Amino acid sequence: MRLGPDMKIQIKIIGPLMYAAGFSEKEMDVPAGTTVDGLTVLIGIPKERPRIVTRNGAAVSPDGALAEGDKIAVSPIYSGG
Amino acid sequence: MVGWTGYFLRVNLTSKTWKKEAFSEEFAHKWVGGRGFAVKILFDEVRPGIDPLGPENKFIVALGPIAGIPAPNTGKAVVAAISPLTGFYGDGNLGTRVAEHLRKAGYDALIVEGKADHPTMLYIEDDKVEFLPADEVWGQGTYACNDWIYAKYGKGVGVLNIGQGGENMARFAVVRSLEGRAGGRPGVGAVMGSKLLKAVVVKGSRPIPQADPAAMKALGSGDLRKVGQIDKQSGWSIQSTTGVLPFCNEVAGLPVRNFRKTSHPDAWKVDGERCNNARVATYGCPTCTMRCGITVLDDEGRESELDYENVALLGPNLEIFDLPKVASLNYLCDEYGLDTMSAGCVLSFYADAIDHGATSGDFRFGDAKRAKELLGLAARREGPLGNLLADGSLRMARAFGHNSEAYAMQVKGLEVAAYNCKFIPGQALAFGVAAIGAHHREAWIITFEIKHTTRESYGPEKAAKVIELQRIRGGMFEFLVSCRFPWIENGWPLDNYPKYFNTVTGLDWSLDDMWRVADRIYAMIKLHYLRQFPQADRTGDYPPRVWFDPSNADTEGPIAGKFLEEDKYDGMLQHYYDQRGYDRRGIPTKATLLALGLAEEAAAVEKVAVLT
Incomplete structure (x- = not known):
């Protein structure tokens, strides 16, 4: 898939996933057309x-495309203690 | 009968007598243990209409066939009584070495009756029961009391105790165990206090009866190791339950300012990352390899053990975003033996009621110093204000009037756990139909709602999910008695639990057999409710009314302009009743009761209330 020029998104990583990603919150440039799954791999x-x-x-599906200015949060599946 | 000790220990504090009482195999198979034993004993032995804080109430500690056996994560006990907060059956579970020791002493449950004539500590060691004076620690908090007990008996014994909140019968006082946490949100600690029972200490030395002890040892020990390994891989216990705070903040589900708001830009200051960074120690229950208690220092340098509900309800819900200050409020609740969740809701309701002119007072959101003082007043029932706070938010609202009951965050009198369901309909249902009031223990479906359905839906799939989780969380884990965390947080497969049960009992039960017992217990709690409130109707299963109020809707964020629609909620509630086999009041029908083997109990209820 051909990806377009970069766009800015805000990303927040919740819970222990932040230790896999190495950060908890930042603004990122990602290629236009990046999907949710693509972002998590990135x-x-x-x-x-x-x-x-x-x-x-609001929840977004794995193949959902990101857009400029999106505020994305990636969280483990919590079950409410 | 194998797998149960086959005995209850019945203690009468008035006469200072005790007896070892056998129960039948039929009883064991029908009620299994824990919540099942407690709900049946209290139904049979405590007549409706008694004063829950009088000597006729009974304090129960109940265990299940796998409680105390090394396996994931069995160091838990159920504590129960008729609730002084809600007026009907109430219970809770807590981590404690009492689970192992009481079973090793030869008992599957402890039933405490009557009232002592002076502060008493009950000491149980196998076939010995002593009624010992506890005057020395009466008036002291749970930490000092625990130290006093450990100095006498060593750290290995099982301990349950109460603080000043229980002694003074604050209606949301809990039972504490320093080897674990606290349990009995609906005032079970107040029931101990009403009996002048400061503490229960248990030491057992006999083997717990099991069909195949060698197989269970190999299975349980191996599985404990595996659960620990899975937790290391997932990293769940790095932040444990506090990790969910930023998720709730993100999806507009965090209680902020007495649940008026659903998120806050400063919430990150008390989130799981900050809790973990501030950690000075880790706390866990006995028989656990995924210890979840994050201990931090409070603003006075005291160790305070945090989890999500405590942080959210004593922090953002009071608009306090300073972690050491939140930890201080949590410490005081633990010291006084007050339920942290109800305490947070009681204080937030008080501030909100002042804000809305329903009462006058000097407490404002964000005022941690005054919040500390108020907790002390409530625990000591000091003055009119202390007495008011100690009675819980529903009674406060009835005293205030001015329609303040609409924003007293409670269901059936029990304060709402830390999930703001302003626009999370399925979780609102889960709180509405939670057996003992608005506890999150029985069903939590927020991720399911957001990820697998639409948030706007009020469909039967949400009712079905609530029932599925009630059977597992409020049912099986509460009657076996074991911690649900290995399964819910780290995906430890559910079918391990019948395996443990069968290895211990020699039976051949499936998960379906477990669900049948769970359904029986849920129906019994409804019978308790109906017997106490014969005019009960479905509005008792409604969440706080403020969630139906369009003027309370968020003005920005993901659920801006959204609120729970009452007619749609009512439709979803009906789905729940239909799937459960309950009538339009939310009471099990006679046919349902008969199918669950509850003919005798139905007949008893029909003497005071109508069944359909």
Whole structure:
């Protein structure tokens, strides 16, 4: 897949996934057309780690494309203690 | 009968007598243990209408067939009584060495009756029971009391105790165990206090009866190691439950300012990363390889053990975002033996009621100093304000009037755990139909709602998910008695639990057999409720009314303008009743009760209330 010029997103990594990614929050430049799954690979979270990804507070599917200014959060699947 | 000791220990504090009481195999198979034993004993032995803080109430410690046996994570006990907060059956579980010791002493449950004539510590060692004076520690907190007990008996014994909150019968006082945490949110600690029972100490020395002890030892020990390895891989216990705080903040599910807001830009200051960074020690229950208690220093240099609910409800919910100050409020709750969740909701409700002119007072959101003082007043029931706070948010709202009950964050009198369901309909249902009031222990479906359904849905799939989780979390884990965390947080397969049960008992049960017992227990708790409140209707299963209020909707963020729609909630509630076999009041039908083997209990209830 051909990806376009970079766009800026904000990303927050929640819980122990932050130790896999090596950071908890930052602004990132990603190529236009990057998908949610593509982003998690880009930041070093292994594909097999169960997770939920939200965009602006709502869940987004793995193949969802990111857009300029998105606020993305990647969290483990919590179960409420 | 193998796998159970086959005995209860019945103790009467009034007469200072005790007896070892056998129970039948049929009883064991029907109720299994823990919550199952407690719900049945209290139904049979405590008549409706008694004063929960009077001598007729009973304090129960109940264990299950795998409790105390080395396996993931069995160091837990259920404590129960008729609740002084909600008026009907109430319980909770907590990590404690009592689980192992009481079973080694030869008992599957302890039933405490009557009332002592002076502060008492009950000491149980195999076939010996002593009623010892506890005047020396009456008036002291749980830490000092625990030190006093350890100095007498050493650190290996099992201990349950109460602080000043329990002694003074604050309605949300808990039972504490320093080897684990606290349990009995609906005031089980107050029931101990009403009996002048400061502590229970247990030391057992006999083997726990098992069908195949060698097989269980190999299986349990190996699985404990595996759970520890899985946890290391997942990293869950690095932040443990506190990791969920930023998730709730992100999806507009965090309680902020008495649940008025669902997120806050400063929430990160008390999140899991900050809790882990501030960690000075790690705390865990007995028989656990994924210890979840993050201990930090509070603003007075005291060690305070945190988890998500404590942080969220004593922090953001009070608009306090300074971790040592939040830890200080948590420490005081633990010292006084108050439930941290109810304490957070009681204080936030008080500030909100002042804000809305329902009462007057000097407490404002963000005021940690005054919050500390108020916790002390509540624990000591000091003055009119202390008495008011100690009674919990529902009674406070009824005293305040001005429609403040709408934002008293409770269901059936029990304060809501730390998930803001302003627009999370399925979790609102989970709180509404939680057996003992708004506890998160029984069903938590927020990730399911957000990831696998739409947040807007009020469909039958959400009711089904609540029931599925109630059977597992409020059912199986509470009657076997074991911690749910290996399964819920680290994916330890559920079918291990029938395996443990069968290895211990020699039976051949499946998960379906477990669900049947779980359904029976849920129906029994409803019978407790109906017997106490014969006019009960479905509104008892509604969440706090403020969640239905359009004017309370968020003005920005992911759920801006959204609120729970009452008619749709009611429809989802009906899905739950239909799937459970309950009538339109939310009470099990006669047919359901008969199918669950509860004919005798149904007949008892029909003497005071209507069944359909």
